[in-house]
Amino acid sequence: MKSKREYSERKLTRELQKNIDKAKAYLNDDAKIEALLADFEKKLALIPKIGNRASDIAVMLSMVRAYVKKQYTEVPATTILFAVAALIYVVNPFDLIPDYLIGPGQLDDAAALAVVLQAIHMDLDKYKKWQKENGKR
Secondary structure, X not given: OOOHHHHHHHHHHHHHHHOHHHHHHHHOOHHHHHHHHHHHHHHHOOOOOOHHHXXXXXXXXXXXXXXXXXXXXXXXXXXXXXXXXXXXXXXXOOOOOOXXXXXHHHHHHHHHHHHHHHHHHHHHHHHHHXXXXXXXX
């Protein structure tokens, strides 16, 4: 029998997968991706901390920006798509648990970010190493 946590993570992953096509569209439109990143950064203030991966949110945003600007392309496209899908999920006020439900709506967004950050952590670590080697941030 699957635990409640495993069930929730699978459900979140399915919801994130639904955003992959949207993520592709965002990545093909510089203005749209920049607007998404800006919206995400505004909404981030409302989301509770997500443990020791919280600092990786900024790294993920930086990696997406660097990828879009073609400064850092040594990352699998699936990683970028998954990251952008998470951004879309968090910015969407009507996701799995609507954001107007103060508390649960923000925890839902935090859980989605945690799932994505865990899935792409190795690529984030590689990006951080690249940043350090290239004098970025």
